[in-house]
Amino acid sequence: MTTAVHGASVDIPTRDGIADAYLSHPDTRAPHPAVLLYMDAFGLRPHLKAMADRLAAAGYVVLVPNVFYRHGRAPVVELPEFINPAERPEIIGSLQPAARTLTPEGAMRDATAYLDWLVASPLTTGGPAGVTGYCMGAGLALRTAGTHPDRVAAAAGFHGAYLASDAPDSPHLLADRITAELYFGHADQDATNPAEQIDRLDTALTAAGVRHRGEVYAGARHGFTQADTAMYSAEATERHWTALLDLFGRRL
Template identity: 60%
Template sequence: MPLTHGESIAIPTPDGVADAYVTYPDDGLAHPGVLVVQDGFGVRESLRSLADRLAAHGYTVLLPNAYYRHGPAPVIELPDFIDPVQRPDIFQRVFPMIRELTPELLRSDMRAYLEWLAASPRVTAGKVGLTGYCMGARLAVLAAAMFPDRVAAVAGFHGGPLVTDTPDSPHLVVGNITAELYFAHAGDDHHMTPEHIARFDEALAAAGVRHRTEVYDGARHGYTQADTSDYDQRAAERHYRELLALFDRALHR
């Protein structure tokens, strides 16, 4: 693949400074912007590698640390190989940080990230693409609803929860979305049951949102994350094909 250049940067926000990783083709040109929204484990080498792979296909990719209020990534110490069954303490440490990401804080942070992309000479003018993993898929949907004039495409992989009984459930705000959506749910995922998937699809259809939903049979929650016990290489490669096809359609107009 083409060579890419990646570097650590700092993005000012109303609550401080968010550390982030940005990567782009090493050709001196501007490219469409992509924002990667992390999974619950946080920014780490495997996610930076994922961002590099997207950048190699012609995108300037920003990967911010959603937990920056607790310090730079990695906010918690993670093993090289993450097995949630063997390390339940990891979830105990990240869940409080996940719950802190209220819609108000998300709006503030996403505005800062989108403004950074809009101001970067490495990013072409126009709307950007979002891709989210696990909790990041949920945050990406909310962000697309908050900033419909800035987001052209949203992809979510083994995401959740996308349908809840709370007022901030993503399925309740999809009417604001103008982006094209692609969601690939894991076949084995209690975060998004078949009933949840059906309700999310019904909400998207009722709102007239351009979307496609697939279920990757046999894949488990976390199938894209190469450093976890749930990684599924076949499903992960399928995710790259679908994600890049979406961005190629939506970001090169």
């Protein structure tokens, strides 16, 4: 039987302002484990809210912040109901001003605020949280696990971008601080996460003794979980749900 959920818009105070967010939780009186869900670049929109609802129905309190809140409340740009960057390349360009407002340092100040808010909520059990992220959000999930090792029990990333780049602040460089168990579902058709970066991430996590698993989803494109985009794969998305719920079920 599917658990009924309740979803609502909430505002999260941060050191840099007010982050608008979506909160979904089981419609029961009992507290549940907290999950922080990081958006892709297209941002907080109906599809991500539906993903949060599905995760909440599995027994979690799910917070989806608009990480571009410094630029404006969601939606930060006008989006079509179906997103196809090949036909509408200007959409990617229109997101760049918003993306530039989010630095790694700012993102981790925000992560502190999001985790504080979840712990303080009577809806949650108050224990360590789970984190999952999509596209750019996968990097935020990895960075959050490394920045808050005592507050994140499990973290996952799907079709992540630039997880183990040559940049001096690449998120994989935090591997030696991570205590959470990690899972990554990589797209094999993804210019933002080529095979050498997948290998570099695995090597860093293995060397640091981090319990983790990374899988390459054959035939999947960058963005494969996003049903309102041309990159969507129903098969890969269901595989993602199986892996994510297994991770959270064991660790949360």
